Amino acid sequence: xxxxxxxxxxxxxxxxxxxxxxxxxxxxxxxxxxxxxxxxxxxxxxxxxxxxxxxxxxxxxxxxxxxxxxxxxxxxxxxxxxxxxxxxxxxxxxxxxxxxxxxxxxxxxxxxxxxxx
Amino acid sequence: xxxxxxxxxxxxxxxxxxxxxxxxxxxxxxxxxxxxxxxxxxxxxxxxxxxxxxxxxxxxxxxxxxxxxxxxxxxxxxxxxxxxxxxxxxxxxxxxxxxxxxxxxxxxxxxxxxxx
Numbered sequence: 216x217x218x219x220x221x222x223x224x225x226x227x228x229x230x231x232x233x234x235x236x237x238x239x240x241x242x243x244x245x246x247x248x249x250x251x252x253x254x255x256x257x258x259x260x261x262x263x264x265x266x267x268x269x270x271x272x273x274x275x276x277x278x279x280x281x282x283x284x285x286x287x288x289x290x291x292x293x294x295x296x297x298x299x300x301x302x303x304x305x306x307x308x309x310x311x312x313x314x315x316x317x318x319x320x321x322x323x324x325x326x327x328x329x330x331x332x
Numbered sequence: 333x334x335x336x337x338x339x340x341x342x343x344x345x346x347x348x349x350x351x352x353x354x355x356x357x358x359x360x361x362x363x364x365x366x367x368x369x370x371x372x373x374x375x376x377x378x379x380x381x382x383x384x385x386x387x388x389x390x391x392x393x394x395x396x397x398x399x400x401x402x403x404x405x406x407x408x409x410x411x412x413x414x415x416x417x418x419x420x421x422x423x424x425x426x427x428x429x430x431x432x433x434x435x436x437x438x439x440x441x442x443x444x445x446x447x448x
Contacts, residue, residue: 248435259441260375260423265434306375310435313380317363317387318427320437322375 217242219309219323227329228297236292236326238307248310249290255303266290302330334358338424338440346448348413353443355407355424364407365425365437366399368392414447
């Protein structure tokens with residue numbers, strides 16, 4: 216069965232510094248997708264970045280990068296130059312392809328990031 | 333930009349009542365989902381729906397829950413007889429066909445259900 220683990224319930228970072236949010240996963244599938252979503256206090260879920268299991272390069276999207284270590288089954292999110300607006304809950308997620316043709320995406324417990332001025 | 337819309341944004345109901353949460357996914361998306369988030373906790377998978385049938389459901393999605401896509405645009409979640417522990421934010425999400433994008437989920441803004 217799939218499993219996503221985020222071991223950091225809360226993290227603090229100084230504004231303008233970089234921060235790494237940890238995520239490990241467990242799956243027996245060869246083909247899967249890894250995602251990070253941001254949930255601000257307003258509650259909406261915002262897609263940040265995606266990494267495919269066959270992608271050899273680490274994904275990057277602006278200030279977000281995903282440190283993908285397939286052998287270690289980790290997919291850490293790195294936020295560079297943190298901003299006050301980055302304060303939010305961050306969820307790591309994994310998608311598997313179902314035999315029925317659909318997809319299933321499950322989420323980790325989340326890490327709450329606090330950016331200090 | 334197209335978006336997933338959910339109604340109602342907040343519903344208060346008495347225990348034992350039936351509730352229907354409605355979602356309009358993005359029009360050309362093929363995969364539909366419901367997730368639940370109890371306040372301050374993780375986002376829990378309830379059900380995925382593809383090709384007019386359930387692809388997979390979690391252990392949370394028991395006989396009290398059902399989903400429907402009645403008219404090709406709406407995607408509904410029905411809770412037949414609500415319990416106190418059903419109080420949560422319910423998110424609808426959709427994703428496009430496989431060959432488009434990364435398959436990320438496009439979420440609605442959620443429907444907050446409060447069961448008294």
